[in-house]
Amino acid sequence: MKILTCPMNGPRNINEFQCFGPVKNDPDPATTSDADWARHLFRVDNSRGVITEWWRHVPSNYFFLAERNATTNEVIRTFTPQDAEARP
Amino acid sequence: MKTFPLSPGGAAENVTLIDNVITLTDLTPLPRFGLKGRGSGAWLQAQGRPLPQINQIANGVLRLGSEDLVVVETADDLRAAWHAAPAPKGYTAWREETWAWMHLSGPRLNDVLAKICPVDLSPAAFKDNQIAQTRVGYLEAIIWRHTFDGREGFSVFFDIAATAFFANAVATAAREFSEG
Numbered sequence: 001m002k003i004l005t006c007p008m009n010g011p012r013n014i015n016e017f018q019c020f021g022p023v024k025n026d027p028d029p030a031t032t033s034d035a036d037w038a039r040h041l042f043r044v045d046n047s048r049g050v051i052t053e054w055w056r057h058v059p060s061n062y063f064f065l066a067e068r069n070a071t072t073n074e075v076i077r078t079f080t081p082q083d084a085e086a087r088p
Numbered sequence: 089m090k091t092f093p094l095s096p097g098g099a100a101e102n103v104t105l106i107d108n109v110i111t112l113t114d115l116t117p118l119p120r121f122g123l124k125g126r127g128s129g130a131w132l133q134a135q136g137r138p139l140p141q142i143n144q145i146a147n148g149v150l151r152l153g154s155e156d157l158v159v160v161e162t163a164d165d166l167r168a169a170w171h172a173a174p175a176p177k178g179y180t181a182w183r184e185e186t187w188a189w190m191h192l193s194g195p196r197l198n199d200v201l202a203k204i205c206p207v208d209l210s211p212a213a214f215k216d217n218q219i220a221q222t223r224v225g226y227l228e229a230i231i232w233r234h235t236f237d238g239r240e241g242f243s244v245f246f247d248i249a250a251t252a253f254f255a256n257a258v259a260t261a262a263r264e265f266s267e268g
Contacts, residue, residue, distance in 0.1 A: 008142060008153070009143065009220075009221055012206070012222065013206050013223075015223075016206075016222060016223060057221070059221040059223060059229065059230070060152060060221035062153065
């Protein structure tokens with residue numbers, strides 16, 4: 001089975017995890033049209049290459065980030081939101 | 089008097105807990121108190137209960153996250169103190185209502201656990217004070233080493249609504265060892 005490393009729980013079977021899709025910036029409520037809000041909420045770009053996604057370790061309900069190559073399905077690294085803020 | 093799944097009138101009333109190569113004991117009625125959210129760790133420490141590291145248990149406190157704690161010793165006293173205390177103190181996670189608590193022991197414990205839990209729980213890999221938040225018996229669960237009533241084994245927390253499912257999953261996994 002594919003193994004994903006949770007920053008809090010360590011390496012675990014992939015079926016203990018749930019993917020929450022790519023990290024997206026929130027649009028500006030003052031300037032965004034209804035159509036763009038709907039797209040932001042309900043549609044996801046099917047990108048190739050390296051993307052950063054939200055993942056959740058289900059038994060501990062722990063959310064973290066993963067860099068994954070969407071073309072090869074290779075996970076490059078997993079990290080916490082605090083790690084992301086600490087990087088320049 | 090509370091009704092638990094295995095007590096008379098409970099949802100799993102007619103389920104038998106396995107007791108041969110492995111012994112399943114229902115500890116669900118035992119007191120426990122879960123706290124979550126900002127301020128819960130600081131409040132617990134102020135009660136003289138030191139916090140272990142995340143995913144460890146010490147002095148009857150399980151730490152499931154930085155601000156996610158479950159007390160399994162003298163929990164009722166603590167609950168009364170918590171209700172009387174001013175905020176910030178986190179919020180109650182209702183662990184005594186939402187989780188079943190079962191103890192596993194017996195001569196084929198390690199063989200059965202190797203089938204139903206993906207984490208290596210052997211003494212060399214899984215220390216006495218460690219907690220695993222993982223899957224046990226196909227369910228999201230929390231498991232740690234626990235000697236209950238003189239019997240060495242493991243305790244497991246899981247969704248209380250799955251009590252019958254868990255008991256049956258353990259019995260099914262143990263069948264090959266009891267028939268051998």
